[in-house]
Amino acid sequence: MAVTWSKDLETGNAQIDSEHQTLLKAADDLIDACTKGKGREAIGPAVDFLVSYTKTHFTHEQGLQLKYNFPEYPNHVKWHQTYVADMEALAVKIKEQGPTIAMVAEVNMEISKLLTHIKTMDVRLAKHIKSASGK
Ligand SMILES: [Fe+2]
Numbered sequence: 810m811a812v813t814w815s816k817d818l819e820t821g822n823a824q825i826d827s828e829h830q831t832l833l834k835a836a837d838d839l840i841d842a843c844t845k846g847k848g849r850e851a852i853g854p855a856v857d858f859l860v861s862y863t864k865t866h867f868t869h870e871q872g873l874q875l876k877y878n879f880p881e882y883p884n885h886v887k888w889h890q891t892y893v894a895d896m897e898a899l900a901v902k903i904k905e906q907g908p909t910i911a912m913v914a915e916v917n918m919e920i921s922k923l924l925t926h927i928k929t930m931d932v933r934l935a936k937h938i939k940s941a942s943g944k
Pocket residue numbers: 825829866870927931
């Protein structure tokens with residue numbers, strides 16, 4: 810199943826939304842590389858980009874949380890850290906085992922966790938930034 814950004818994922822913060830779109834595109838590219846039976850050479854860069862962009866995005870969000878004194882910062886950061894650790898472990902597995910059906914299922918599971926995070930914790934963050942900044 811393709812991963813696409815949709816309106817219900819919108820947080821209302823332009824930077825966060827645009828980074829989420831890039832993130833989902835990276836996830837979709839990885840699923841695509843796995844399901845189209847591309848070799849490990851294609852999957853390695855796709856998985857590396859997804860992991861590195863996930864970290865970049867989380868770092869930006871955490872910077873915004875500090876800047877705007879977001880009260881949920883500790884929990885939000887904890888969630889990000891756990892997610893990055895899970896993604897790093899999954900990246901190692903994908904590189905070792907190649908694009909098996911089980912791997913694709915695991916990637917999909919991680920993506921659905923991320924979508925839930927966006928719709929709940931990130932939406933609350935965007936609301937907070939909006940009220941704190943008046944933007
Ligand atoms: Fe996010």
